[in-house]
Amino acid sequence: MKVLANDGVSQSGIDALEKAGYEVITTTVAQEQLINYINEKEISVLLVRSATTVRKDLIDACPNLKIIGRGGVGMDNIDVEYAREKGLSVINTPAASSHSVAELVFGHLYGLSRFLHNSNRDMPLEGDSNFKGLKKAYAKGTELKGKTLGVLGFGRIGQATAKVALGAGMKVIAFDPFLETANLELDFFDGQTVNFEIKTISKEDVLKQADFITLHVPAQKEYVIDEAEFNIMKDGVIIVNAARGGVLNEVALVKAIESGKVARAALDVFEKEPKPEMQLLMNPALSLTPHTGAATNEAQDRIGAELATQIISILG
Numbered sequence: 001m002k003v004l005a006n007d008g009v010s011q012s013g014i015d016a017l018e019k020a021g022y023e024v025i026t027t028t029v030a031q032e033q034l035i036n037y038i039n040e041k042e043i044s045v046l047l048v049r050s051a052t053t054v055r056k057d058l059i060d061a062c063p064n065l066k067i068i069g070r071g072g073v074g075m076d077n078i079d080v081e082y083a084r085e086k087g088l089s090v091i092n093t094p095a096a097s098s099h100s101v102a103e104l105v106f107g108h109l110y111g112l113s114r115f116l117h118n119s120n121r122d123m124p125l126e127g128d129s130n131f132k133g134l135k136k137a138y139a140k141g142t143e144l145k146g147k148t149l150g151v152l153g154f155g156r157i158g159q160a161t162a163k164v165a166l167g168a169g170m171k172v173i174a175f176d177p178f179l180e181t182a183n184l185e186l187d188f189f190d191g192q193t194v195n196f197e198i199k200t201i202s203k204e205d206v207l208k209q210a211d212f213i214t215l216h217v218p219a220q221k222e223y224v225i226d227e228a229e230f231n232i233m234k235d236g237v238i239i240v241n242a243a244r245g246g247v248l249n250e251v252a253l254v255k256a257i258e259s260g261k262v263a264r265a266a267l268d269v270f271e272k273e274p275k276p277e278m279q280l281l282m283n284p285a286l287s288l289t290p291h292t293g294a295a296t297n298e299a300q301d302r303i304g305a306e307l308a309t310q311i312i313s314i315l316g
């Protein structure tokens with residue numbers, strides 16, 4: 001049977017599938033040629049990430065397709081319900097990238113608390129002519145240890161981020177309307193484990209108490225962080241959105257930065273992807289990444305391996 005990994009798949013995934021007798025094609029077929037290609041090559045499994053879309057027309061036009069697989073979490077690019085109604089299996093890999101996203105959040109948090117995002121912009125320009133000036137400009141850094149991290153959305157990534165925070169010596173508070181308590185087990189290199197039980201608290205309490213706030217909620221109709229939420233945060237809070245564009249009101253964020261309510265912020269996701277607002281891209285209070293939360297070699301390996309396991313268990 002043939003698997004088309006149209007947006008690529010890790011070598012670990014290819015190896016596992018080939019070992020089980022599958023042929024894996026990693027050519028990227030243009031969207032408008034995809035239906036023909038799937039039918040001509042008799043593809044049984046279509047694997048995508050976020051670039052390729054799998055809509056009703058493709059599902060209707062490719063009757064031999066058995067599985068649609070999404071390497072990653074969000075399946076906005078696939079007509080999931082329709083595919084399932086038509087008897088296809090639709091699979092994804094929800095847990096594979098949680099720790100990678102958590103580490104990116106901490107990359108931003110450590111960077112922001114020591115002004116690395118600005119320092120990296122300024123050193124190439126002024127590092128030789130104004131070293132002392134820059135040293136003074138970035139002297140008032142803060143440590144994360146001992147501070148409070150507020151996590152909004154305490155699912156897979158929220159909990160993975162909380163574990164990193166606990167390891168870094170932070171206090172963790174969390175809000176999740178669908179979860180009362182979570183048991184977090186921290187594993188250390190020498191086999192020791194430490195368990196933490198975190199009871200979620202109200203959104204308002206998280207917003208009021210946190211020194212740092214990180215968002216890990218799914219996409220939803222309303223903003224989770226809007227003007228009203230910014231207003232009740234501590235002055236000088238640092239906030240990260242590595243969830244989905246549209247859960248945080250970017251216009252309200254810029255206002256909150258201008259008023260001094262938010263000291264600095266990090267965005268990995270944007271309301272307008274792939275063309276974020278220039279006002280955000282040029283804002284010196286922002287640490288920015290182009291939706292690379294899940295983009296690590298380790299996550300890609302786990303995604304490939306997890307997809308292969310699921311495909312083999314469905315098709316044999």
Ligand SMILES: NC(=O)c1ccc[n+]([C@@H]2O[C@H](COP(=O)([O-])OP(=O)(O)OC[C@H]3O[C@@H](n4cnc5c(N)ncnc54)[C@H](O)[C@@H]3O)[C@@H](O)[C@H]2O)c1
Pocket residue numbers: 073074094097098101152153154155156157158175176177178179216217218219224242243244268269291292293294295
């Ligand atoms: N930056 C990246 O590259 C990247 C990578 C993977 C996932 N993500 C995104 O991260 C987010 C979290 O993913 P996950 O795997 O942890 O999902 P998850 O489903 O495991 O957890 C989401 C949690 O949010 C809670 N929730 C829902 N609405 C809420 C609200 N209004 N306020 C507070 N909590 C709320 C849910 O109860 C759930 O526990 C998703 O938006 C996902 O798309 C981003």
